[in-house]
Amino acid sequence: MSSRDLQPFRNLKEFLAFLSENRDLLHVRDRVDVELEATALHRKAIESGGPALLLETPAKADVKQFVAPLLVNLFGTRKRVANGLGLTPDHLPELGEFLASLRAPSPPATLRETFKLFPVARAGLNTRPKRVSFDKQLKAAAPDLTQLPVQTCWPDDAGPLITWGVVVTRPPGPDDPRSYNLGIYRMQVLGKDTAIIRWLPFRGGARHYRQWRDEGKVMPVAVMIGCDPATLLAAVMPAPGNISELALAGIFNNSSARLSPCSMIDMHVPESAEIVLEGEVQPEETALEGPFGDHTGYYNDPAPYPLFRLRTLRMRDNAVYLSTFTGRAPDEPSVIGEAMTDLFGPILRQALPEILDVFLPPATCSYRVAILAIDKLYPGQAKRAMLGFWSLLPQFSMTKYVIAVDPDINLRDWDEVMWAVATRSDPERDMIVLEGTPIDQLDFASPRVGLGGKLGIDATVKFGSETSRPFAARLVMPDDVDARAEELFAALTRKTNTEGSAR
Known part of the structure; x- marks a missing residue:
């Protein structure tokens, strides 16, 4: 540019x-x-x-x-x-x-x-x-x-x-x-x-x-x-x-x-x-x-x-x-932080190529929670990416929760992210818990000022040595059927609106 x-x-x-x-x-x-x-x-x-x-x-x-x-x-x-x-x-x-x-x-x-x-x-x-x-x-x-x-x-x-x-x-x-x-x-x-x-x-x-x-x-x-x-x-x-x-x-x-x-x-x-x-x-x-x-x-x-x-x-x-104010989102820092994700995203991908996209939900105080979309090619790669994220920039060392998802998940849709957490992660196998790490001094949830834990959640589909059972196929409607249904539904909507106006 x-x-x-x-x-x-x-x-x-x-x-x-x-x-x-x-x-x-x-x-x-x-x-x-x-x-x-x-x-x-x-x-x-x-x-x-x-x-x-x-x-x-x-x-x-x-x-x-x-x-x-x-x-x-x-x-x-x-x-x-x-x-x-x-x-x-x-x-x-x-x-x-x-x-x-x-x-x-x-x-x-x-x-x-x-x-x-x-x-x-x-x-x-x-x-x-x-x-x-x-x-x-x-x-x-x-x-x-x-x-x-x-x-x-x-x-x-x-x-x-x-x-x-x-x-x-x-x-x-x-x-x-x-x-x-x-x-x-x-x-x-x-x-x-x-x-x-x-x-x-x-x-x-x-x-x-x-x-x-x-x-x-x-x-x-x-x-x-x-x-x-x-x-x-x-x-x-x-x-x-x-x-x-x-x-x-x-x-x-x-x-x-x-x-x-x-x-x-x-x-x-x-x-x-x-x-x-x-x-x-x-x-x-x-x-x-x-x-x-x-x-x-x-x-x-x-x-x-x-x-x-x-x-x-x-x-x-x-x-x-x-001047400005700081408070629970939305505030200017959260708006600026969300826009800046587009600027440091390429730097993050340069250092960790498996990370396709990153999202820091403004509602979680901008950087307390990070969601990573991972191009996962081998077992354990999601955990490697989460550990790398925490180490890349000083600001990321303050992030408490990192969730890794597959590319088919819209990481800006909280419902989809939580669906992935609920259906693709197991607490016994897919959690990284770190203790005694740097934490924002303003975080009252941490047990000590400036020092606390971190949690990584691998919400990707498991394969290879990560699991002993095959993962189930996702429910997906064929594109042509979905397109036809869209046409039918649009026609039904027009008909309903027309009949409603006639009454």
């Missing part, structure tokens, strides 16, 4: 203009309270597959007027996720295949195949971020987080929560954007210039934090709130191999990420940023974060995380504050 379907979106405003032209953005002029009300409205919109919402008059009892409108539900549909990457939804799988080719390109065997590698070479050039001059359009504002329309999403939340901030970190040493990590980490606002950054131990930001802490040095941290859509999505997807988030953004945009220097810390941020928070994290300074409602549908336990101290806040004229 070498091109986008849509014009480049250099910043968030251009993407919003595109959505508006396509009637996929709604301006809400009524006052909407950022405490609970914005979340409740967002939930209604995402449940109905509705448009992105620009809340022009966000409100709060103790704030006269916020400095920016509030944008929610930006990626609340699969279509808008694809559009943010410059694609129509049907081309998401092609982008996944292209990313897989970048991870492990095949050597050309002919001149024709050599020409096919030109898009890969161009993408390689676009992975290198480009430094540009200081962005004078980002103007200094009062360093006061309470003047931003930060949501309180759920009734028992510990306080306001920045949910869509792109946290930019780097390791100690000279400032080199090639080593940057971009991650979406929630930030609990404690006051005008303090917030708590919550990053899980295996995330890139947490790795950088440990490096700074071990050297006893103050860590510079920049936080973007709102930027071009490709960079936003690059920050949330599992990157293939050693490709950084900025490199992914360059691939998605067909041009290198442009980075401008910060004003008070030794770092750069994407030129498309709407609002930039520049600050520092002290080596051992933490605060108790939470509880907050999370994607599990429960409140998570409070825990200590690093304290972010704001040094300066810069924003564009007419900047937009981007």
Whole structure:
């Protein structure tokens, strides 16, 4: 894949203009309270597959007027996720295949195949971020987080929560954007210039934090709130191999990420940023974060995380504050996660060719349950594929349940999957139980924080040494008989409707 379907979106405003032209953005002029009300409205919109919402008059009892409108539900549909990457939804799988080719390109065997590698070479050039001059359009504002329309999403939340901030970190040493990590980490606002950054131990930001802490040095941290859509999505997807988030953004945009220097810390941020928070994290300074409602549908336990101290806040004229909520699906993370399956599916198949397809049901908190369609050629292959899945990406190590099915099962139809489990698996033979494995820290079902079990279910038809009895044939009606029955039923339906109208 070498091109986008849509014009480049250099910043968030251009993407919003595109959505508006396509009637996929709604301006809400009524006052909407950022405490609970914005979340409740967002939930209604995402449940109905509705448009992105620009809340022009966000409100709060103790704030006269916020400095920016509030944008929610930006990626609340699969279509808008694809559009943010410059694609129509049907081309998401092609982008996944292209990313897989970048991870492990095949050597050309002919001149024709050599020409096919030109898009890969161009993408390689676009992975290198480009430094540009200081962005004078980002103007200094009062360093006061309470003047931003930060949501309180759920009734028992510990306080306001920045949910869509792109946290930019780097390791100690000279400032080199090639080593940057971009991650979406929630930030609990404690006051005008303090917030708590919550990053899980295996995330890139947490790795950088440990490096700074071990050297006893103050860590510079920049936080973007709102930027071009490709960079936003690059920050949330599992990157293939050693490709950084900025490199992914360059691939998605067909041009290198442009980075401008910060004003008070030794770092750069994407030129498309709407609002930039520049600050520092002290080596051992933490605060108790939470509880907050999370994607599990429960409140998570409070825990200590690093304290972010704001040094300066810069924003564009007419900047937009981007936010979301997390909760039981449907929420934006579950919508984005389902769309991203098309992107990492080819990478998964590249590593484990027997896996034909994968589905992470959004209702199961996006990644707690995975269903794999297997091209099974030999006994035990389904178990090999399940073990390989758990090992491929850090995110998959958090998956608790993996179900392997045959290609004749529609893995997106829960009834069919459960039929396969009920009729093709035996608990004595077809279960893999792993103990003491990494588990999401927010999983209250696990006996210990961050540590629990996993279950694999082989719901494929058994053959060879897997069974001592032949497996029964599946009931299938011949295609010609089924087609004839369809014609007869359609005629009966028309006749019934005609007679009903006559009465």
